[in-house]
Amino acid sequence: MSTTGTPQTVLITGTSSGIGLAAAVRAAQAGRQVVATMRDTAKAGPLRRAAAEAGVEDLVQxxxxxxxxxxxxxxxxxxxxTEYGRLDAVVNNAGAGRVGTIEQGTVEDVRSTMEVNFFGVVQVTRAAMPHLRAARGRLITVTSVGGVIGQPFNEAYCAAKFAVEGFMESLAPVAATVGVAVTVVEPGAVASEFVDTIGVDVPAMLSAAGPYAPALRTYIERTVASFAQAQTPAEAAAPIIEALTAEKPAFRVQTSDWARDFTGRKLSDLDGSAVQAMTAAWVG
Known part of the structure; x- marks a missing residue:
């Protein structure tokens, strides 16, 4: 990345809570000028308080x-x-979850999930690339372990994250020829408000699930248990900061030992049977 006497400028999407909020504060602590973006700036209170507590409010806009x-x-x-004259890094973090199976949803549900989680990343990336080229900067995208292993009742969400992984894996060698380093960061369960963005009324969903109700109940119970031992947002954000500051960042980074073990199963499962056996257990 380029270095001058002024701080490097990092734009992060989806910073109102969770990983994005933690990454914004930690990037500022690492000396970056952070442009912390969100769809609704009325929700910026928690970020501003966290930045003030960390003593970096002047570096978080x-x-x-x-x-x-x-x-x-x-x-x-x-x-x-206009304000900073440069853009050294972008962290694509904004996203939204969706729980459900295709028979009981609509194609529009899938499209809207893809719009936020995939096409949103594509649009930000396309707009930022000329500036990242000029800075010989970094493009970091938060995906998910669900971008490596498909998970029950997460068809649309995992499809979007698979798409992001494929997009970035394809872009990375091309971007490298013009000096831009590309990294994907794969968290597992994170104890944050992200789960709230799924917007599910669990009792109503179970009531409407019909023949899928037993499997959905088992899945929800398993998922609630997994979030009880989830990483903190700060822990999940740490690899983002490493990718910002490392001399040669890796292309793919998992945020925990659990995430490394989980995604690693896919790479050695050539016929898919091991992954299918694992995820089948999640739904009974």
Whole structure:
């Protein structure tokens, strides 16, 4: 990444809570000028408080950016370039979950999930690349272990994360020819408000699940238990900061030993039987 007397500028999406909030604070602690973006800046209170408590409020600037709105992305980047004259790194973090199976949802549900989790990443990346090229900077994208192993009742979400992984894996060698390092960060369960973005009324969902109710109940019980031992957002954000600061960041990074073990099963499972046996147990 380029180095001058001024701090490197890092834009992070989805910073109102969870990993994005933690990454914004930690990047500022690492000496970066952070442009912390979110769709609704009225939700910036927790981030501002965390930045103040860490003594880095002067290095964290909140801006509006809606990843599904190309005009919003362009306006935000224009402001960043006007105010700071550079963009050294982008962290694609914004996303939203969705629980359900295709028979009981709609194609529009899938499209909306893809719009936020995949096309939002694509739009931000496309808009940022000229500036990252100029800075010989970093493009870091938070995906998920669900971008490596498909998970029951997460068809749309995992499809979007699989798409992001494929997009970035394909982009990485091309971006490297113009000096941009690409990294994907794969968290497992994280104790954050992200689970709230799924927006599910569990009793109502179970009531409406029909023949899928037993499997869904088992899945929900298993998922609740897994989140009880989840990483903190700060722990999950640590590899993002390493990717920002390392001389040669890895392309793919997991955020915990559990995530490394979980995703590693896919690479050695050539016929898919081991992964299918594992995830089948999640639904009884």
């Amino acid at each position: 909140v801006k509006r950016l809606d990843v599904v709105d190309a005009g919003s992305i362009a306006a935000c980047l224009e402001e960043v370039l």
